[in-house]
Every structure is written in C-alpha cells, then in structure tokens.
Amino acid sequence: MSVLKNARSERCAIGSIVQPTAEHKGCGASGGRGKLSCGSQGGQGDLPTGVWEKIKDHPCYSEEAHHHYARMHVAVAPACNIQCNFCNRKYDCANESRPGVVSEKLTPEQAAKKVLAVASAIPQMTVLGIAGPGDPLANPEKTFKTFELVTKNAPDLRLCVSTNGLALPDHIDTIARLGIDHVTITINMIDPEIGAQIYPWIFYRHKRYTGLEAAKILAERQLQGLEMLTARGILCKINSVMIPGVNDRHLVEVNKAVKARGAFLHNIMPLISAPEHGTVFGLKGQRGPSARELKALQDACESEMNMMRHCRQCRADAVGLLGEDRSAEFTTEKIMSVDVRYDVNARLAYQGKVEQARAQKLAAKQEGLAELAAEMSELKLLVAVATKGDGLINLHFGHAKEFQIYQLSTAGPKFVGHRRVDLYCQAGYGEEGRLTTTIGAINDCHAVFVAKIGGSPKSELLRAGIVPVDEYAHEFIEKSVIAWFKSYLEKVQSGDIQHVERGDGAIRQGALSSVA
Amino acid sequence: MPFKIIASQCTSCSACAPECPNDAIAEKNGTFVIDPKKCTECIGYFDEPQCAAVCPVDKTCVIDASLPRYDAPANGPRP
Ligand code: SF4
Ligand code: SF4
Ligand code: SF4
Numbered sequence: 001m002s003v004l005k006n007a008r009s010e011r012c013a014i015g016s017i018v019q020p021t022a023e024h025k026g027c028g029a030s031g032g033r034g035k036l037s038c039g040s041q042g043g044q045g046d047l048p049t050g051v052w053e054k055i056k057d058h059p060c061y062s063e064e065a066h067h068h069y070a071r072m073h074v075a076v077a078p079a080c081n082i083q084c085n086f087c088n089r090k091y092d093c094a095n096e097s098r099p100g101v102v103s104e105k106l107t108p109e110q111a112a113k114k115v116l117a118v119a120s121a122i123p124q125m126t127v128l129g130i131a132g133p134g135d136p137l138a139n140p141e142k143t144f145k146t147f148e149l150v151t152k153n154a155p156d157l158r159l160c161v162s163t164n165g166l167a168l169p170d171h172i173d174t175i176a177r178l179g180i181d182h183v184t185i186t187i188n189m190i191d192p193e194i195g196a197q198i199y200p201w202i203f204y205r206h207k208r209y210t211g212l213e214a215a216k217i218l219a220e221r222q223l224q225g226l227e228m229l230t231a232r233g234i235l236c237k238i239n240s241v242m243i244p245g246v247n248d249r250h251l252v253e254v255n256k257a258v259k260a261r262g263a264f265l266h267n268i269m270p271l272i273s274a275p276e277h278g279t280v281f282g283l284k285g286q287r288g289p290s291a292r293e294l295k296a297l298q299d300a301c302e303s304e305m306n307m308m309r310h311c312r313q314c315r316a317d318a319v320g321l322l323g324e325d326r327s328a329e330f331t332t333e334k335i336m337s338v339d340v341r342y343d344v345n346a347r348l349a350y351q352g353k354v355e356q357a358r359a360q361k362l363a364a365k366q367e368g369l370a371e372l373a374a375e376m377s378e379l380k381l382l383v384a385v386a387t388k389g390d391g392l393i394n395l396h397f398g399h400a401k402e403f404q405i406y407q408l409s410t411a412g413p414k415f416v417g418h419r420r421v422d423l424y425c426q427a428g429y430g431e432e433g434r435l436t437t438t439i440g441a442i443n444d445c446h447a448v449f450v451a452k453i454g455g456s457p458k459s460e461l462l463r464a465g466i467v468p469v470d471e472y473a474h475e476f477i478e479k480s481v482i483a484w485f486k487s488y489l490e491k492v493q494s495g496d497i498q499h500v501e502r503g504d505g506a507i508r509q510g511a512l513s514s515v516a
Numbered sequence: 517m518p519f520k521i522i523a524s525q526c527t528s529c530s531a532c533a534p535e536c537p538n539d540a541i542a543e544k545n546g547t548f549v550i551d552p553k554k555c556t557e558c559i560g561y562f563d564e565p566q567c568a569a570v571c572p573v574d575k576t577c578v579i580d581a582s583l584p585r586y587d588a589p590a591n592g593p594r595p
Contacts, residue, residue, distance in 0.1 A: 079531035083572060105528075134529060141534075206535075206562045208569040 069354070071127035072118055074111040076142045080134035081166050082202040082218065085280035086241055086271055105133070108142050110332055112149035116340045118330050119154055123350035131162035131184070137171050147178050156344055160184065162239070166202055166218055168225030176232050183229055184267075185222055186239040189247050190257050192216040197246050200280070223261060230262030237265040242289050242297060243281070244271070255301040266301060270294050291444060291505035295416060361391040361476050368482035369412050377489050379499060380409040384419065384442040384466075385477050386450045393472050393480055397453035403442055404477070408485040413478050419505060439464045444505040446488075449480060465502065519555045519565060520580035523547045525573045532567035532577060541567060550577075557586045 106114065119125045128150060130136045136143040147159050160182035161175070168185065175183065189195040195215025202214040209217060229236050238258045240251050247254075255266050271288040273281045289297075384403035386395035402420045406413045419441040421434075435457055442448055447467040451474060461468045472480035491497045519540075521532075526547040533541040533548060538561075540554035550567070557579075558565045568577040579585075 078529045079534075079570075080529065080572065081531070081570065134531070138531065203531075203535075203570045206564075206566060206569075208564065 069127070070122055070125045071129055072115060072125055073129045073131050074106055074114060074146065075133050076106050076108055076111045076146050077130060077132060077136040077139035078105055078134045079138050080164075081138040081204070082135070082164050082214075083200050084164075085198055085200065085286075086243070086273060086282075088278040088282075106332060108145035108149060110336065111146045112153070113336065113340065114330060114332065115150050115157070116153055116342050117338065119157060119347070120340055120342055121330075123347045124354060125157075126351070127158045127160060129160045129162065135164050135167070136161050137163045137167040140167070140171060140174070144174055144178060147180065151179065153342055154344075156347065158182070162186070163225075164218070165222030165225050166204060167221075169221060169228055172225070172228045172232065175229070175234065180234070182235045182237065184237045184239055185226055185263075186241070187219075187222050187226075187254055187258060188240050188243070189215065189250060190219050190223065190254055191250060192219060194247050194250050195219055198243065223257065226258060226261045226263060236263045237267060238263045239267045239269060241271050242268050242294060244287060244289050244293065246286070248289065248293070248297060251297060252300055268294065268298055268301065291417070291419065291441075298416075357390060361478070364476040364479040365412075365482075368479040372410060372412065372482050372486055377410050377492075379489065379492065380407060381446045381485075381488075381499075382407055382416070382444055382502070383481055383484075384445040384448040385481070386448070387477060391477055392474055393449045393477055394451050394474050397448065397450040397457055397468065400438075400450075403445075403448065405442070405445065406477070406481055408481055410489075413481050413485075435460055439466065441505055442466060444502045446502060447484065449477070449484075465500075518552070518557055518579045518581075518583050518585055519550050519567060519577055520552070521548050521550055521567070522576050522578065523549075525576040527573060529572060531570045531572065535566035535570050537561040537566065552580060552583055555586065559586060 115128055128147075130143050130146060143161065147161075150157060151159070159178065159180045161180055162184040163186070165185045165187065168183075188198050192212045192215035195218060196211050199215055199218060201208050201210045202218050203209075204214075204217055204221075226236055226238070236258075238254075240247075240254055242248055242251060251268060258266060271281065271286070273279060273286055273288050275282050275285070383406050385393055385406060386397055386400040387393060387404055388395045400421065402418050404415065405417045405419060407416045408414075421438040421441045439461065443464070443466075445466055447469050448461065449469045449472060451470065453461075453468050453470055458468050469484060472484070488497075492499045521541075528543070528547055530543070530548065533543070536550075536555075537558060538554045538556055540551045541548055542551070543549075565577065571577045
C-alpha cells in the first residue's frame with residue numbers, strides 16, 4: 001500500500017508542473033512550455049524530475065525503459081462508442097493496437113488473475129494497461145473493476161488506460177481515485193472538417209451523431225478531457241494516427257493544441273490499412289505513410305514537444321518486453337488452473353538488478369560520446385539494430401521481428417523508431433521473399449547491427465547497399481553504434497568509402513502475430 | 517416487442533446491452549439477444565432505439581417484422 005501512497009503524493013508535485021499549461025482554451029497555437037527532451041532518447045534529459053520519476057520504468061513512455069521493463073494489456077473492454085474509418089470492430093481497436101488481430105476477451109476477474117500470474121512470472125512487468133479492443137471508458141464498469149481488483153493484490157503495478165476521449169470528462173474522478181497515473185487519448189484531429197473524414201459517427205448521450213456534428217463533439221470532449229486530467233496532474237499521452245492526405249499536415253496543429261493543454265508526449269503512429277482488414281480506409285485503398293513521411297512529421301512536431309517514436313502498436317492483450325509477445329504462455333485456461341502467489345519483494349529485488357544494468361548501459365554510452373566529441377561532420381545516417389532487450393545487440397538477424405532504428409550524427413545516436421519485418425528465418429531456413437521484405441523495411445539504413453547473421457543474407461544485404469555488422473555482438477547498442485560511426489566518418493574522410501544517401505523504408509502493413 | 521439482433525452479424529462487442537433502458541439485451545451462447553417481451557423500441561425513453569444507435573455493424577439491430585409493433589401505452593412507458 002505504501003507504494004501506492006507514494007505514487008499519489010508524487011502526483012501532487014507534478015500537478016504544479018503541468019497545471020499552468022492547462023488553461024489555454026480554443027484552438028491553441030499559443031502558449032505551452034519550452035520543449036522537453038524526448039523520453040525516447042533514453043535518459044532524463046531536461047524532463048522535470050517528477051515526470052521522469054513517473055515514466056522512467058514505463059515501457060510505453062521511455063524508449064530506454066522499453067529495453068528493460070515490460071507492460072501488459074488485458075482485453076476487458078469490447079464495446080466502443082465511436083466508429084473510426086481505420087478500424088474494423090471484428091478485430092481489435094486500431095487506436096492503440098492494430099486491425100487484423102483479435103484479443104482474447106476476459107472478465108474483470110479473469111483479467112485480474114492473469115495480471116497477477118504474469119507479474120509473478122515476469123518481474124520486469126511494471127505496467128498494466130487497458131486499451132481495448134473497444135474503448136475502455138465506454139466499458140467503465142469492466143475497466144475500473146479490473147483496476148480495482150489488481151491494485152488490491154498488486155499495489156506496486158502502475159496503471160494506465162487508453163481512450164478515444166469521448167467519455168473521458170465523465171470519468172476523471174474515478175481515474176484519479178484509482179490512482180491511474182497515465183492516460184492515453186487518441187486525437188486525430190481538432191478540425192471537424194477533417195474529423196468527418198475519419199469518424200463516420202459517434203454515440204453520445206443516447207444519440208448517434210454523424211458528420212461534422214459528430215467530429216465537433218468528439219474533438220471538444222477530447223480536449224476537455226485532456227485539460228481536466230492535466231489540471232489534476234495526471235500524465236497524458238496523445239496518440240495520433242497519421243493518414244496521408246487526410247490529417248498528415250493537420251497533425252502539426254493537433255500537436256500544438258495538445259501541447260498547450262499539458263500533454264507530455266505525442267505519439268504519431270502510421271495508419272495501418274490493408275483491404276483484407278475490412279476497414280473503410282482499407283477498402284478505399286487509403287495508403288499509410290512511408291517511413292520517411294512518418295519521420296518527417298515526427299521531426300516537424302519534435303521542435304514543439306516530446307515525440308514518442310518507439311510505439312509498436314501492440315495488440316490489446318500483448319504481454320512482454322520490446323517486440324516479443326509472450327501472451328501464448330498465459331492463456332486464460334492455463335491461468336485459471338494455477339494458484340498465484342504474488343511476491344512484491346522478489347519483484348523489487350529483481351527490479352533493483354535491472355536498475356544496475358541500466359546504469360552500466362548509460363555509462364557505456366557516455367564513454368562513447370566522449371570519443372565522438374572530437375569528430376566534426378554534418379553527416380547523418382540511419383542504422384538498424386536487432387535486439388531483444390537490455391539495451392544490447394543480442395538478436396540473430398533471422399530472428400528479428402523488428403529492428404530498432406537509430407539516427408547517427410556527431411551529436412550522438414538518437415532512437416527514431418522501429419520497423420517491423422516478416423520473420424525471415426522460420427524453422428531454421430530463410431526464404432527469399434521474406435528477406436526482400438526485411439531489406440525493404442530497413443532500406444533507408446546504412447548498416448544493420450546483429451548478434452549473428454548467415455552467409456547468404458549477408459551478401460544479399462551488401463548487394464542492397466546495407467552493411468551487416470556483427471562485430472559488436474552482445475555489446476551495448478549505443479556504445480557500439482557510436483564506435484562504428486566514428487570509424488565510418490574516418491573512412492569517409494580518408495576517402496576509403498564514399499558516403500551515399502539511402503532510399504525510403506517501407507512500413508509493414510500486416511499484423512504482428514504472437515508466435516510467428 | 518419488435519427489435520431483434522441478427523446473430524450472424526453480431527460481433528459480441530456488448531455495447532448494446534448496457535444502453536437498453538429495459539434491460540432486454542443479454543448474451544446467449546456468444547452472441548447478444550433481445551428479449552422481445554421486454555423491448556419497447558425505446559419508445560417513451562429515447563428518440564432512437566439505443567441498440568441500433570450504438571451497434572457498430574449496420575443493420576444488425578433491426579425491427580423483427582414477424583412480431584407486432586410495440587404499442588405504447590397512452591400514459592407513458594411501462595414501469
Ligand atoms: S501499444 Fe505502444 S505504447 Fe502501448 S505497450 Fe505497445 S508500444 Fe507501448
Ligand atoms: S430498441 Fe431499445 S428497448 Fe428495444 S432492445 Fe433496443 S435498446 Fe432495448
Ligand atoms: S452492439 Fe451490435 S455487435 Fe455489439 S453486441 Fe450488440 S448487437 Fe452485437
């Protein structure tokens with residue numbers, strides 16, 4: 001219980017930081033604080049200490065924590081109160097998770113037991129989120145009941161909830177009372193003209209609204225909910241889905257509006273849309289953005305505010321660290337048949353070790369940065385890294401379901417996103433088609449860092465102009481890419497190699513299945 | 517007594533059940549079903565049938581033409 005109390009008093013401290021920005025009204029291009037350093041960069045940077053304390057072990061908010069801590073989502077909320085053109089409700093909500101995948105629906109009791117079982121088996125599991133498949137706040141009883149049952153037994157878990165925002169202003173008190181410390185609101189527009197192209201209808205106060213009227217109510221409720229939460233000192237992250245030709249340029253305005261209302265992080269995600277998902281956008285042939293378009297928009301917004309670049313749009317019932325998904329180990333059937341002993345102390349001891357590892361990693365990075373400080377160059381390039389966590393290059397090229405993308409410059413390495421790829425190495429051998437997909441996904445990178453790689457993919461990569469690097473196997477990512485970049489710069493300067501710009505990368509459209 | 521849910525189209529999202537003013541909707545064998553004896557077409561409560569308004573699948577909560585339309589009592593909705 002004491003853990004919970006701490007979390008609460010901490011919140012008051014943050015309230016005073018966030019509050020001043022919460023009063024801006026109207027379509028707010030004005031106001032707001034200076035830019036905060038990006039949570040995805042890895043360290044505290046110039047984030048206020050109170051905010052950093054709350055997010056530093058939250059895998060969804062800090063890219064760096066994503067390597068060490070795990071989050072879990074439970075699917076207790078199937079109903080929704082709006083319709084989105086990027087969503088087909090036979091599947092999961094496309095806001096936080098992806099279309100095309102179905103989560104197992106649980107009762108609050110089943111969900112609470114599952115959470116305890118997973119947290120006992122995976123001590124890095126620090127965050128419980130409810131994000132769908134529908135809208136958690138359109139299912140308030142189920143959502144809040146689940147949180148209540150969980151906090152009773154596992155007071156050390158952090159709670160977060162994602163919502164489309166329509167019902168949000170009605171539930172602020174409950175959110176505060178339950179000690180939920182992060183809320184994600186998906187805001188795709190603040191202009192009803194644009195909203196009408198994204199949302200065909202909403203169900204609000206016993207009525208179905210369509211068109212401009214629907215979008216206007218939704219946008220107002222979303223911003224009102226955001227203001228009410230930040231006024232209470234509850235951290236708010238904004239998710240936006242980038243839909244080329246619909247809201248892509250408009251999201252810069254959205255970014256300003258949410259920043260002015262005290263949101264601490266903005267996560268712009270690519271539209272995932274394929275005809276087989278059966279969504280309105282999918283059927284219309286509305287395309288998603290390319291990797292370069294997405295990055296350009298994130299860069300444009302970054303001068304305004306923290307961008308979150310590592311969200312991998314997990315499924316609503318995802319369990320695990322980084323790209324991995326261990327939900328198959330924790331099916332309802334398995335969970336319900338076991339007795340769970342929840343041991344807070346064992347969990348804390350484990351998390352202590354994790355903190356040591358994080359400190360080591362940071363020291364290694366500083367060391368690398370010091371070496372790089374002497375270099376002078378305008379050159380910027382992207383590299384891909386195969387990792388399964390702990391901040392290490394520790395994954396076989398053929399086993400990577402996704403790659404982390406770092407931008408390298410003399411300012412140091414900067415995490416800019418991740419790319420999902422088809423699992424290239426299945427049952428021990430690779431298939432040509434899959435390799436092509438992988439190369440397409442990291443086509444804008446100059447090199448790919450792996451723990452190991454086979455001979456044939458190696459030569460394929462080289463032919464595509466991407467250098468496979470395995471010399472840094474099982475070493476820290478940041479230190480390694482710095483060392484590699486340093487020698488790259490030296491070779492460019494001495495004329496050994498010629499630096500050429502790379503093409504664009506593709507964003508994979510299918511669903512990331514749990515066990516591929 | 518007239519709304520029904522077309523079972524083959526229902527996604528079992530459960531959105532309709534809590535919206536019904538007459539508590540007429542419940543889950544049965546994986547899909548949602550309206551009890552025709554309880555449904556009043558929302559007459560006397562709301563301007564539009566709530567189940568149809570909230571349902572994400574078009575034409576899934578529809579009038580059951582095989583039954584007579586609900587006849588609203590002159591003095592307001594049933595208790
Ligand atoms: S959906 Fe995004 S924010 Fe949530 S756990 Fe996955 S990566 Fe983190
Ligand atoms: S029409 Fe109204 S009363 Fe009838 S089932 Fe639907 S919500 Fe209930
Ligand atoms: S709202 Fe529609 S799809 Fe959802 S349970 Fe009710 S009838 Fe089925």
